[in-house]
Amino acid sequence: MLTLGLIINPFAGIGGAVGLKGSDGPLVVEEAFKRGAKQKAQERTRVALEPLLAVADQIRFLTCAGDMGEALLKDMGFTYQLVDFNPDYPSSSEDTQRVAQLLTEQQTDVLVFAGGDGTARDICHVVGDRLPVLGIPAGVKIHSGVFGITPRASGEVLLRLIEGQLVDIREAEVRDLDEEAFRQDQVRARQYGEMRVVQSGHFVQSVKQGGTESEELVLADIAAQVVRDMEDDVLYLIGSGKTTQCIMDELMLESTLLGVDAVLNQELLAQDLSEAEIWTLLQRHKECVAVVSIMGGQGHVFGRGNQQFSPRILRSLGKDNLRVISTKTKITGLNGRPLIIDSGDPALDKEWGGLLEVITGYDDSLVYPLA
Structure with missing residues (x-):
């Protein structure tokens, strides 16, 4: 039986539709709600996990209480166990890092997370190359090479892994932008590390190209x-x-x-x-x-x-x-x-x-x- 760790950043992508160009930090989340933003990370994770319902008897999840994983897995009917940690509300990057640490310490085969580059950066800070990972794209900034090209594509990679098909594990960059500079129309991206990512065919995206073309x-x-x-x-x-x-x-x-x-x-x-x-x-x-x-x-x-x-x-x-x-x-x-x-x-x-x-x-x- 395959054990998947699951971390959902419930506020990932919340600033995108309301023009905030990111979702990092409680003040941005608060402003996004004031502008009428809706949380979408749960539904994007649901889309990714739907292909796994057919093989639910072959997997178990380790996850965190509440909106960081438990609520969705319970609603979808998956078998899961909780780590011994209760996140704050709204959850923070520190909560993400704490859950990632707990999942790394347990017998997790692959750590699956839903978020954007900020979430990937938090997980990379803790996990590094110790554990294979796969990101479900749910954020505003998704420049890193650790995400599926779509939520459904992330699910297809996991399904292939569960079914015993050939799935590669390759190192990929974690990159993030400076959100404050981003809001001033300045693109300042840097690499924060690499993680080992489960990949199959064209289901996992490349790192976004930076710079300006000379054409x-x-x-x-x-x-x-x-x-x-x-x-x-x-x-x-x-x-x-x-x-x-x-x-x-x-x-x-x-x-x-x-x-x-x-x-x-x-x-x-x-x-x-x-x-x-x-x-x-x-x-x-x-x-x-x-x-x-x-x-x-x-x-x-x-x-x-x-x-x-x-x-x-x-x-x-x-x-x-x-x-x-x-x-x-x-x-x-x-x-x-x-x-x-x-x-x-x-x-x-x-x-x-x-x-x-x-x-x-x-x-x-x-x-x-x-x-």
């Missing part, structure tokens, strides 16, 4: 293409990232590097929008287009750093009103892996799967699979 002419061509095609009285939601920033530069408008801006008739309408603010704009404007880029190295279109585009936002927009831009260098860097949508709604992700047109230059585009 300035390509980005200028992409921007010119998008701006040329902009229609009057259509609301354009410009997503985060250096690639999309080229569009705002072409329009000579101030931009939010790591947020979502709204443009109407080539004028700036609003900056750094939260999910709720985007929803309000969608109710006011009949026609709307979202322009987003691809996360280099990972291939995510939605679900990494742009949680403001929630499932209800995406359903309201419709796939036909999505414009994806990327350099061919980024596409080539995926080495044949598909683009990824990880919206938090598996049904929506499945509906949007298939071929996606990607703008790669002026009057230049290609089609690429979206999984």
